[in-house]
Amino acid sequence: MANHYRYIIFYKPYGVLSQFTQETPKHRTLKDYIQVQDVYPVGRLDWDSEGLLLLTNDGQLQHRLAHPRFGHERTYWVQVERIPDVDAINQLQTGVEIQNYRTQPAQVKLLLEAPPLPERNPPIRFRKNIPTAWLEMTLTEGKNRQVRRMTAAVGFPTLRLVRVSIAHLHLDGLQLGEWRDLMSAELEFLDKLPKKTKNLLRR
Structure with missing residues (x-):
């Protein structure tokens, strides 16, 4: 995978929106926890849910993981x-x-x-x-x-x-509100996911 891509796993707390922009003062956003430019969540996790959220700037991976055809x-x-x-x-x-x-x-x-x-x-x-x-x-x-x-x-x-x-990615070792970059073994597995995305972009 190209070096300029970032792949981040985040342990999202309750009450945090899965986005970087705030809609109401009531909710915290990813910006309160992650100071990394230009990464976006793969899929979503509701504000009242907790747990694993994957973020990346790799658009192809976002489509591969989010599209229902692949059923991860x-x-x-x-x-x-x-x-x-x-x-x-x-x-x-x-x-x-x-x-x-x-x-x-x-x-x-x-x-x-x-x-x-x-x-x-x-x-x-x-x-x-x-x-x-x-x-x-x-x-x-x-x-x-x-x-x-x-x-x-x-x-x-x-x-x-x-x-x-999500697939092979787990929260193991992360504390609530913490994030980390994916490890090389995790990235290798992601790289093996299906890549036939050309026809999937017409959603």
């Missing part, structure tokens, strides 16, 4: 209200209807204990009489607010959402 896996840890039963998990795995769209099959499992995450600021709303549970969900598509809409469709609203990986 994205894994999320999802805290939901109440404890999903087997039927709900099966529905999430096979596909649910959200906004006139049926989701693609996904990998979904109930975690036996809460994953090792920092406290969210502000914390989720806690209701003493209603238990919560954590799911690990791996999707190959990224519709708008898809994970939240999927868990709501089966009756278990999302309380907290953290993206922990």
Whole structure:
């Protein structure tokens, strides 16, 4: 990959917009954390979601990772209200209807204990009489607010959402609000991703 390209992985906190320009004083932006010129997020992570965000100035890579044709896996840890039963998990795995769209099959499992995450600021709303549970969900598509809409469709609203990986990239070793350049092994893997983008740019 050319030397002038930058590839950055960022652990986005809750309440941060996945952009560098501020729309309202209420939200922080990437500019509050990353002082690197001319890099842009690959895909998006909602302001109320946390976790892995990849940024680059490599336009070809942005198209390869963001375009649904290539179906790169994205894994999320999802805290939901109440404890999903087997039927709900099966529905999430096979596909649910959200906004006139049926989701693609996904990998979904109930975690036996809460994953090792920092406290969210502000914390989720806690209701003493209603238990919560954590799911690990791996999707190959990224519709708008898809994970939240999927868990709501089966009756278990999302309380907290953290993206922990995109393809082979993981948050390992990054603290909340930190970023780093990708390592050479990670870049080599990115370089092997499909490159047939010519016809994909007409979106």
